[in-house]
Amino acid sequence: MSDDTSEAEFDVEARWTVDAVSALGTDHAVPAACRGSGGPAALDWLGRQLGLDAGTRLLDVGGGLGGPAAYARSTFGASATVVEPMPRACEAAMTLFGLPAVQATVEALPFADAGCERLWCIGVLCTVDDLGPAVRSLSRITRRDGLIGLLVYVRTVAEVEDEPATNHFPSAEELDRHLADSGLAVRTSTTLDAMGSPPDDWDQRADAVDRWIQQAHESDDRWQEAHAAEERIGQLLEEGTVEGHLLVAQRVR
Ligand SMILES: C[S@@+](CC[C@H](N)C(=O)[O-])C[C@H]1O[C@@H](n2cnc3c(N)ncnc32)[C@H](O)[C@@H]1O
Numbered sequence: 098m099s100d101d102t103s104e105a106e107f108d109v110e111a112r113w114t115v116d117a118v119s120a121l122g123t124d125h126a127v128p129a130a131c132r133g134s135g136g137p138a139a140l141d142w143l144g145r146q147l148g149l150d151a152g153t154r155l156l157d158v159g160g161g162l163g164g165p166a167a168y169a170r171s172t173f174g175a176s177a178t179v180v181e182p183m184p185r186a187c188e189a190a191m192t193l194f195g196l197p198a199v200q201a202t203v204e205a206l207p208f209a210d211a212g213c214e215r216l217w218c219i220g221v222l223c224t225v226d227d228l229g230p231a232v233r234s235l236s237r238i239t240r241r242d243g244l245i246g247l248l249v250y251v252r253t254v255a256e257v258e259d260e261p262a263t264n265h266f267p268s269a270e271e272l273d274r275h276l277a278d279s280g281l282a283v284r285t286s287t288t289l290d291a292m293g294s295p296p297d298d299w300d301q302r303a304d305a306v307d308r309w310i311q312q313a314h315e316s317d318d319r320w321q322e323a324h325a326a327e328e329r330i331g332q333l334l335e336e337g338t339v340e341g342h343l344l345v346a347q348r349v350r
Contacts, residue, residue, distance in 0.1 A: 103224070103263045105319035106326055107132075108183040110310070111162050113320075115189050117309040121302075126193045127171075128299045129306035130164030133220020134248065136295030139343055140168050143246040146285055146345040147215050149173035156180055156213055158203050158235065159221030163190025170196075175215075180206065204230045208238045217246035223266050228275045236279040239348055245281065247344045248289065250330075254338055261326035266339050280350040289341025 118126045134140055149155060151174030157166040160179035163186075169175040179190040179198040187198035201207050203221060218235060225231045235245055252266040260266065267275075276283060294300075314320040333339040 101322070104183070106263050106323040107161065108185045109319045110323050111183060111186040111189040113310045113314055114162055114306060115192055116313070117306040118193060121305055121309060123193075125302040125306050127164050127167050128295075128303040130162035130167065130189065130193055131303075132161045132164065134165050134168075136292070136299055137168065137172075138292035138295070139248060139289055139341075140165055141172065142287065142292060142343060143217055143219075143248070143345070144169055144173045144175070147217065147244050147246050149175040149215065152176060153215055154178075154213075156208075156216040156238075158206065158216055158218040159224070160190060160198075160219075161186050163194045163196045163198065165217070165219050166190065166196050167194040169217075170194075204234050206234050206238050210237055211240050211243075213238045214240055214243050215246075216243075217248075219246075219248045220250065222247065222272070223250040223264055226265055228267050228271065229278070232275040232279045232281070236281050236348060241348055243348065244284070245346045247342075247346065249342050249344070250334075250339050251342050252339055257333065257338055259329060261329045263326050264330065266333075269342060272342070276344075276346055280348055281346040282349045284345045284347055286342060286344040289343060292343075 114129050118129055149169055153175045155169050155175040155177045157177055158180045160166050160181050163179045166177035166179050169177045179196050180201050181187050182202045184200060187200050190196045190198040222231055239245055249272055250266055251269045251272060257266055
């Protein structure tokens, strides 16, 4: 992953998103802050499969600006914590939603072995350079009766042309192998396509925030870099070169 592009896409944009939400209204916050989640249907599916309810403690690893964690709190009553390497994304999760946020990477999670009851990791395992350490780390912190929810964008071809600098898409087979090698078994899975489109008002709010950021920052190289990466991911999804896989895994050893 290129550090400059990931800073543009995941860090600087976080600050801009906070500014846009403050200009457009707090009802824009959750759709704008769900940067990799595919919308409410995917979050509902993950939340149900993980059995989230009032009081469940959920770690959102690579949680970005906290949109999915805020959704888990408002929809299921879960008590969610964001874990995220980008400082301005952590700040956004705290400012937009008052969520606790811990600055850390998935490979070096600052949590005890086998202590986490539920975690999800949404659109993150396709941004890391090396899947093995990331998946082992998720497995390490998960309780024996715990569950892990994943949304991973996987490639359907041997090699993705013009892969965005912020992404490294595994194949479904690679993902399965790393899960198995880390002592994780997949309990259930589906695809993002099966979830259907987000409601119109969700898309309208996310689009309004994007437009606000574009008008304010279009001439900034960092906006152009982030925008190019996002456009390319959109193309890859559209042509089916990459598809979103939703999975719930549990430890078997
Ligand atoms: C596509 S965004 C998804 C954010 C959030 N999960 C969501 O659905 O809105 C990918 C996130 O992964 C984070 N990320 C990148 N590399 C990471 C790593 N090594 N460990 C943890 N998070 C990472 C990025 O900073 C970014 O917030």
